[in-house]
Amino acid sequence: MSVSVQEADFDVGAEIAALSAGRLDVGAVASFVGLVRDANDGSSVSAMTLEHYPGMTERALEEIVAEAGRRWQLLAVRVIHRHGALLPGERIVFVGVAGAHRGESFAACEFIMDYLKTRAPFWKREQTPEGARWVDARESDDKAVGRWGPMGEPAASE
């Protein structure tokens, strides 16, 4: 399975190794780990809760991975996204992409993260000294995903 949505933490080294285990055609593994920071938008963050949409989450991630596979020649892809309660310093998300060469691995890894940020149904709620708050979507994330051109149906319901 290339996509997992789970409460549990994951082993980054093992996940990266698994992307090329038992095969000798992989020359490049690009990967990304997202972590909870202790500050965001000018407030300190003491804890975070990630809500998601069970069912759609897995489907959205699988579609993003499939689209990456259509755009680049990839040998293996792994996406793990956690939900539930997380503390600063904890891992949130892992994306790993194995390919023959580095160009396609880097591009696909960044593509998956950009799409995940704007298309996968996760919502962050931060605990700050001023109380709990839902994290606002970033305009920069919309801009980032715009680089890659259209994919399927747009997200806006307007």
Add this chain to the structure above:
Amino acid sequence: MSVSVQEADFDVGAEIAALSAGRLDVGAVASFVGLVRDANDGSSVSAMTLEHYPGMTERALEEIVAEAGRRWQLLAVRVIHRHGALLPGERIVFVGVAGAHRGESFAACEFIMDYLKTRAPFWKREQTPEGARWVDARESDDKAVGRWGPMGEPAASE
């Protein structure tokens, strides 16, 4: 030390974890692992030897890392490059970049790999059924590094 040139293998999970260990301001770790493939340019490859220029290698990698630090706001960088005899499936190189956000971490990680490919004095010698051969530099690597604009003195001795 952010740069190592060594014969020994390395622990990818530990290296990635070290980039954010003991700090809570890291939100994004982008990383890359390069591996020996069992085929290249149409020939099967049974083994590889990496020659390098001791002294200059470390200096070149440190300069590449310093340049990345000038171009992006980074929190930690780690580069490991192996030399000596390697078999297909073995790790050659690791680049890991920690930042607050993913954009700068991805860009710096890819930048460091592109520059390393064209500026760090390593040379690959492959063992193939037709005998040993030095790997030719790829035009695509020159193109890749060209994206980033100039850095210090050009490489050509013409």
Add this chain to the structure above:
Amino acid sequence: MMMTLRVLYFASLREAVGRANEELTLPEGVGTVGQLRDFLAARGEGWDALAQGRNVRAARNQRMARAEEGIEAGDEIAFFPPVTGG
């Protein structure tokens, strides 16, 4: 045959409307995701959060959907704010 939908709400929108999901018998004249959103937004207190179109995303049967997308009996329709995972 009655037209029944399952409607889900997430995150700040779930809090605003005070529920996570409901079974809904569709009223006359509601045939698209956008029309359903407008119908729900008219319920009053809290529900007007659905009227702020810029801040509302929708999914139909677990895929992102535009306002003009048609809806059918048995659909699962979800409303939520822009996503912030990753």
Add this chain to the structure above:
Amino acid sequence: MMMTLRVLYFASLREAVGRANEELTLPEGVGTVGQLRDFLAARGEGWDALAQGRNVRAARNQRMARAEEGIEAGDEIAFFPPVTGG
């Protein structure tokens, strides 16, 4: 005072010239990296690999150097093919 340089050769160029390094007393008229390369390339068999400028890179004191870069006593000059690490 004699002008002495340390010259290093790597990879296919090391094999072509048959040595990994040498101490060299610089002849008259050789004041740049490119002039040193031309001087060495004229040594004959094997050394003409240095004349294929497109396939030769140079470093002075462990930094990539252009052909027109000046050289001084005590320098470490290296010649090698385009790099292929990573």
